[in-house]
Amino acid sequence: MEDKKLKQREEIPKEYKWRLEEIYADDGQWEKDFAKIKEILPRMEGFRNKLGDSPQSLLGCLRLQDEIGQISDQVFVYANMRKDENNANSKYQGMKDRAQGLMVAIGEALSFIQPEILAIDSETLNEYLNREPGLSLYQFYLEEILRMKEHTLSPREEEIIAMSGELGAGPKNIFSMLNNADIKFPEITDEEGDRVAITHGNYIKFMESEERQVRMDAFKGLYDTYGKQKNTLGALLNASVKKDIFYARVHKYGSALEASLYDDNIPVRVYDNLIKTVRSHLGLFYRYVALRKRLLGLPELHMYDIYAPLVKEMKSKIPYEEAVTMVEKGLAPLGEIYLTDLKQGIRNGWVDVMENEGKTSGAYSWGAYGTHPYVLMNYQNNLDNVFTLAHELGHSLHSYYSWQTQPYIYSYYKIFVAEVASTVNETLLTKYLLANAADEKQKMYLINHYLEEFRGTVFRQTMFAEFEKIIHEKAEAGEPLTTEAFSEIYYQLNQDYYGPDMAMDQEIALEWARIPHFYNAFYVYKYATGFSAASALAQGILEEGQPAVDRYLKFLQSGGSDYPINLLQKAGVDMNEPHPIEQALKVFEEMLVEMEKMV
Template identity: 50%
Template structure:
């Protein structure tokens, strides 16, 4: 059986430079004391904000410094944990910073209610003054959500209760990353190989159908064995979202989730409706997949394997970096220079090790460079993951360097645009450089899979989330049977008659961590649609588009996300971006049908 390395066996050059955040854990611990002191300084401002501009400015300065410093400590502790989720010392650090977060939230709870007590004409006067320029957007957003702000006592109570609200997500994270194990998979030679979260899709890409089927069966059988427990955690998470939404006077968890970015609910419902109206291209795609794979029935474990016959090609990480740099050169030397900086200065934690958090992400703290977590396996999918996560990283870099702390963090709604734009540019570059019809067909197959997994599948997830949250809001309980039946019905709806919805797929909801951030996943689909629109403009060399795109990347949360996308000529309040993305899907599908 192949050996999964322990953390200490990974060479330093392949790990991220956490020392760029803190030299060591001792320095981190020292900073926790500074954070606690800052928290008390902020709290000393309580009850003074209505007395004048100077007091308000003082409190806002403390608030900004406190949160910036805390963010750095929080990121460090959790990235330390993500290196090895089973490490007891790292778990302890993460626990410490979770407790500190509650304290920071509690002492900050007075700020918004007191700001809202300031007479509107006085606050408007402050906003016009230059000393408040860095806080203008922050204060305007507080005023926008005024009707959902509560009394000081209630704000303090919700801050304390928030620790309980995070419990379902924390419990699920530990279960999914550290505790659940799966039966091994036999390779072509009959040797048992470990089945992990990271290796699952790798097995599903295997040309040997029995290996795919065994991986599928073993993974979902693992979740099936814990279905009742995971359902209880899922139900608890939906209920905490409903609780906070109701307390803040929102009509639903969906409205509460979207209001943070000032996103109209119509954006969410339009997405689901538009994708539902365009199921026929997906049926065409699945029928083509069935024909090219030469199977009588297409099963859920047949959807990731490349349809085009091709030797399994591995890409070293060095090769992956060069592929990404070449493809993104259309964004200019400044952009590629930042990419190279990230590659050379250890922004990235590259390879899998025992206990390491599954998946991939980009994260970081204001004032330091972004960080990227990978579990690089060397296939084409992981080359695209590198492009994707560096898209996130450079989005953060541009925002952090253009905006002050309170305006730097971009909204989730636009979070997937830069990453997906990078992927679209990479796939175009690779297709342009090949003369081989089989190679081109293989790449189109890969790109079509991005549409299936991002636009169609994430919309199905969004549809499922909406239904489950509505059930709880209507007084129902989300048992394992309720979740499984609802998920299975939607799987049948979105994949249709061209696909056999294997019974075990009804447990797929149990392995989706993003469900623990309610109403997050729809933004993969909307972001994908916006990214396709922007990348199309970039490749067409539309006048000024690269500079407009950099303005978008630099925007942070200084504007509503809907307005940021309009800088690039993309209006997500309309159905057109989603419809246009689906047209691109059809165009590539037609090209593939001709090639094969």
């Protein structure tokens, strides 16, 4: 009989553990760097009020900022990842807390740099760049700061706005407490006949149940509970929208949307293109909804049927070594250089594979400049985990190439492009597995996996993005945002996006009330644009071969050395235009046609 008990950390074979000693040989080395930061941090004070004195003063400050950043990144990452190996280990809990405290102190010590650079007029700054060759490295960094100048107020005004930060975070924090601590959902009867309380953690599991009654009970139980708090939740979201508009107006932006996109230097048309293009292709989504209804054999498809499995999960067990082989074969189109680096990483302690007692759940890719990236996994022997491995290694190789190529100041990439490399890997793996599927059932499972990813990442997130845009525009025009207004807008969007084959349950009008992302407005569109860009890049790699691979590798090496839109443009994807989204939707259609043929 198989032993289901979790192993202790020391019982895991070392070939399945990451090698954090490649960051620090031992904890004593970590302590030395921790002490070093504390020793050099006071030197930063010597630059305060002096950045405008001379180019040498500015250069000295920026170089010290890089030195502090590079060492502190390693200190912070090592302590956190050691803690993640076993969260019950009090030694590493303590080191993580100390590292966190150090990062706060660093943030305070460096806080004068940006305001002082903004206080230097452009003419003087250009003169500095001409007189001091060392500053040329920082030209893009300085341009980035100066780009914010027209939206930066006087030091005293900025100080007052900064002081309002905790007030501004109020709606999000209150929603989080209400949603995570105070709301209690009812019990339902699960597939085994047991009474189980609905939780945030098990809700999707219930929605994926093969028992329709379980899905319906979970759906109605969840939304009945939110319905009892709908006025409070409406007031919170309204306050969050007003907060977005306040900060946008006070910083002289044309709208809350423009203010949010400005940080990444993304034109508003990129956001609008996404919504417009997806809307013009909703017929494809309607076909998928109709196919889902047919495959489930239902007279009516309801919102609680949207996660029900169309194809039973492949039960075959895939050991980790086999998963590695599948990923390596799937990513072969990325060429010899990529594959060699990937294999070396997997075999040389980048990946922490197995679950153990106390280990952090889930999966991530992380690391620090000056070393190499790491992947945390809790590998289970199934196909989903094969995709997770490919996904996280995509992040890792993106970081690895950026760190190998870029100076520290440009070594980290922006969120806008963060999901591109991981999704390229997943797309290539899907294509490989489809081409080598053992039978129709496996092929159907893979196509369904892709279509569901697409539904959740492109169609659903675009609908969220449109909801955010509408409610902010209404508030900016002075229209009241009531609970009823939120629900009407949201219900209509669901009707528009899901189409005629969906029996639209009234409860879905309240879904806005449970989405935490709405308190971090205009963020979710990045999931849809990232997925679309990755889909276009993967297609180019498969069709064009080496020239597309070369462009893609250059993109992976670019880190944060340019604006995200420009980096993607150089890779061959222009997000200023609707074409990449159209290309991604074309791939969705091809997969959909395949699945329609099979039923």
